[in-house]
Amino acid sequence: MVGKVTTIQKMSASRLPNIMGFSPWSTPNDELDITIRARKEGVHHYDIQVGEAADWGNEFEDQILRTASQRLGLKKLKLNYPEPYIYKDLLQASLDGGAMADDLVVNTDVANHIYVMNSGDSITLEGKGVLEAKLTRVAPKDVPDAYRGPIQLQGQMLCTGAQWGVIATLYQGVELYIYVYKADYEMQKKIIMACSDFERRVRDEDWYPAMSASEAADMKGDAPDDVEMDADDDLKERIERLAHIRTELKAYEALASDLQLDIMNAMGEANICHAGQYKITWPVRKVKAKPAQVKEIPAVEEHWARAKTLKLEEL
Numbered sequence: 001m002v003g004k005v006t007t008i009q010k011m012s013a014s015r016l017p018n019i020m021g022f023s024p025w026s027t028p029n030d031e032l033d034i035t036i037r038a039r040k041e042g043v044h045h046y047d048i049q050v051g052e053a054a055d056w057g058n059e060f061e062d063q064i065l066r067t068a069s070q071r072l073g074l075k076k077l078k079l080n081y082p083e084p085y086i087y088k089d090l091l092q093a094s095l096d097g098g099a100m101a102d103d104l105v106v107n108t109d110v111a112n113h114i115y116v117m118n119s120g121d122s123i124t125l126e127g128k129g130v131l132e133a134k135l136t137r138v139a140p141k142d143v144p145d146a147y148r149g150p151i152q153l154q155g156q157m158l159c160t161g162a163q164w165g166v167i168a169t170l171y172q173g174v175e176l177y178i179y180v181y182k183a184d185y186e187m188q189k190k191i192i193m194a195c196s197d198f199e200r201r202v203r204d205e206d207w208y209p210a211m212s213a214s215e216a217a218d219m220k221g222d223a224p225d226d227v228e229m230d231a232d233d234d235l236k237e238r239i240e241r242l243a244h245i246r247t248e249l250k251a252y253e254a255l256a257s258d259l260q261l262d263i264m265n266a267m268g269e270a271n272i273c274h275a276g277q278y279k280i281t282w283p284v285r286k287v288k289a290k291p292a293q294v295k296e297i298p299a300v301e302e303h304w305a306r307a308k309t310l311k312l313e314e315l
Helices: 013-019 028-041 052-072 150-160 185-204 213-219 233-267
Strands: 075-078 085-087 091-093 097-107 114-116 122-136 164-171 175-182 272-275 278-281
Touching: 013 028, 013 091, 013 150, 013 185, 028 185, 052 075, 052 097, 052 122, 052 164, 052 175, 085 150, 091 150, 091 185, 097 114, 122 150, 122 175, 150 164, 150 175, 150 185
Parallel strands: 114 175, 122 164
Antiparallel strands: 075 097, 085 091, 097 122, 164 175, 272 278
16 A cells, blocks of 8 residues: 555546545535645645544555455455556546456355446456455445445546456455456446546636535625526526425425324323324423523624525515
């Protein structure tokens, strides 16, 4: 294992799930912001605390790949790659490991946690391949999540020209699962398109569409002056749908409140009611005594901020 060899100023294989919408931890705009800032500041790496699990992953990375290589019967295992591989100045990839295979047939072997991930349960490995080590506390899976290696591996194969690759994942410190992939050219086309789009957005500082209301509010300007626009037909239809749904929700919320009150009145002293396939529980909880407290609210400087919910009025 070597240190970080890729630069945050360019897209890397490990960041691909983030810009392609697969990551639960980072959005495309998070990655865009990091790269734009890095280029302006001339920074190649930011110190980011990734947690103890990632530290142990680095610690056991070489041994995970040694064991996986032995179980598969790979040859000429290499664990030291001090330079990144680059695809057309769009994508860079660092490698945990690489190996060779000579007409090696690998079959899915569930008992030994070996899974061939392409069509069929068998694959023939020929020539050089790339290896990626993972360590995670989550429960083992027969099919790893896209953000736990599969997208990254295809990016690594794209950069190196390898026709096959392996993800070796140590789950919960005790179970090693080995996933074997061949190069997926359709996925690699999507990766190239995503990287080209990312590079353009970095250059033009053109943000991705927000993935949450909170992100949309943070992205937009904070000036208090009104800026008006007229909706096109598509946007008008979406606004009309939103207005209809909100009206329906209000009606259902009012109905649910009325029904709940009726049920409470009917239950009287009972706190459990059986009604066919349903069981209604009116919980009783003990409220512990608490001394009076004065909550300290931190100071906030005066500023303008976008709301996270749209105000909708009928004209």
